[in-house]
Amino acid sequence: MDMKAPIRVYMTRKLIGVRPDDTVKRAGEIMIEFDIGSLVVVDDNNNVVGFLTRGDIIRRLVVPGLPNTTPVKEIMTKDLITMPADTPLRDVLDVMAKKGVKHILIEENGKIVGIFSITDLLEASRRKLETAIATE
Amino acid sequence: MDMKAPIRVYMTRKLIGVRPDDTVKRAGEIMIEFDIGSLVVVDDNNNVVGFLTRGDIIRRLVVPGLPNTTPVKEIMTKDLITMPADTPLRDVLDVMAKKGVKHILIEENGKIVGIFSITDLLEASRRKLETAIATE
Numbered sequence: 001m002d003m004k005a006p007i008r009v010y011m012t013r014k015l016i017g018v019r020p021d022d023t024v025k026r027a028g029e030i031m032i033e034f035d036i037g038s039l040v041v042v043d044d045n046n047n048v049v050g051f052l053t054r055g056d057i058i059r060r061l062v063v064p065g066l067p068n069t070t071p072v073k074e075i076m077t078k079d080l081i082t083m084p085a086d087t088p089l090r091d092v093l094d095v096m097a098k099k100g101v102k103h104i105l106i107e108e109n110g111k112i113v114g115i116f117s118i119t120d121l122l123e124a125s126r127r128k129l130e131t132a133i134a135t136e
Numbered sequence: 137m138d139m140k141a142p143i144r145v146y147m148t149r150k151l152i153g154v155r156p157d158d159t160v161k162r163a164g165e166i167m168i169e170f171d172i173g174s175l176v177v178v179d180d181n182n183n184v185v186g187f188l189t190r191g192d193i194i195r196r197l198v199v200p201g202l203p204n205t206t207p208v209k210e211i212m213t214k215d216l217i218t219m220p221a222d223t224p225l226r227d228v229l230d231v232m233a234k235k236g237v238k239h240i241l242i243e244e245n246g247k248i249v250g251i252f253s254i255t256d257l258l259e260a261s262r263r264k265l266e267t268a269i270a271t272e
Contacts, residue, residue, distance in 0.1 A: 028199045037190070054173070054190040057198060063164045068201045 003090040010089060011106045011114035017042040020049060020073035024061055027052055027072050038103075040115070041076050048112055050076035051103055082107045085114070092116060139226040146225060147242045147250035153178040156185060156209035160197055163188055163208050174239075176251070177212050184248055186212035187239055218243045221250070228252060 002009075017040045018027050027039055031054065041050035052072055060075035061068070079101055083092055085108040092104055106114040138145075153176045154163050163175055167190065177186035188208055196211035197204070215237055219228055221244040228240055242250040 025199055025201065028194045032191075032195050032199065054194055055168075058164045058190055058193060059168050062193060062198065062204050063161055063168065065161065065204045068198050 003093075004088050006086045007083065007089055007092045007104075007106055007116055008085040008108070008114065011085070011116040013114045015040050015112065015115060017048075018052065018072050019043070020071065020076070022072050023068060024057060024066075024070050024072060024075060025068035028057065028068070038115070038117070039072075040105075040112070041072055048080065048082075048105060049073075050078050051080055051105075051115070052076045053103075077103070080105055082112070084108065139229075140224050142222045143219065143225055143228045143240075143242055143252055144221040144244070144250065147221070147252040149250045151176050151248065151251060153184075154188065154208050155179070156207065156212070158208050159205050160193060160202075160208060160211060161204035164193065164204070174251070174253070175208075176241075176248070177208055184216065184241060185209075186214050187216055187241075187251070188212045189239075213239070216241055218248070220244065 014034075014036060016030060016034050016036060018030060020041055020043060030039060031037065038051065038053040040048050041052055043049050050073065052075070056075055056077055060066070061070060066075070079099075080103065081095060081099060081101055082105040083095065085106050096102070096104060102117060104116045105112050106116055150170075150172060152166060152170055152172060154166060156177055156179060166175060167173065174187065174189040176184050177188055179185050186209065188211070192211055192213055196202070197206060202211070215235070216239065217231060217235060217237055218241040219231065221242050232238070232240060238253060240252045241248050242252055
């Protein structure tokens with residue numbers, strides 16, 4: 001990993017949205033259909049107002065036992081931060097650590113073009129480490 | 137990725153278990169506690185009898201609207217295949233493609249020592265590709 005590389009190198013480009021008033025059941029169906037683990041939540045003016053992961057559904061719907069008719073807005077993650085696509089990876093990680101957030105929206109020319117997740121990065125590092133250990 | 141490397145290089149070693157009769161609520165709590173997306177399901181004789189992912193919970197509990205008191209055994213994935221830890225990556229992918237499964241248990245000296253997931257591999261490849269594109 002190159003800490004000086006722009007975040008666009010590491011971000012995920014596959015962004016699929018739901019509305020805040022859509023049910024969690026609908027969000028789950030979309031996750032299954034597109035085989036993805038997270039959705040951006042977009043309002044009627046196409047502003048990103050939140051983010052919903054499989055983890056959010058487990059933590060805030062399944063464990064407390066809420067019905068699948070619960071609107072997405074009630075369990076989505078709202079503490080989203082947006083950073084420009086040319087921000088170095090190092091600076092993005094710095095902001096994530098300071099703010100304690102796991103996802104950052106990536107913006108380019110005034111448009112959200114991707115999302116960067118700390119989980120993805122940890123996964124990449126772990127894999128690199130395991131490979132290094134196994135080839136010693 | 138080295139297609140001839142043994143699968144132990146790519147497998148995940150973090151295996152955490154639940155019982156078939158545990159509730160999905162309990163499984164969700166364990167996923168949150170350990171910050172993991174999948175659990176092995178182990179019976180009273182310590183045999184692995186299934187596998188449960190966040191995706192299984194979304195697909196087979198949240199979308200159909202089952203209660204979180206549903207036992208894990210009712211929504212777990214049962215079509216598990218075990219392969220030795222020294223199997224080359226290529227052969228593992230071959231078996232996964234032919235059987236249409238997304239996870240393979242990895243065994244060494246008669247013990248399950250890890251799990252290999254196709255999702256992890258796809259993630260690693262995608263990242264590699266995106267990096268290649270961005271550095272062109």
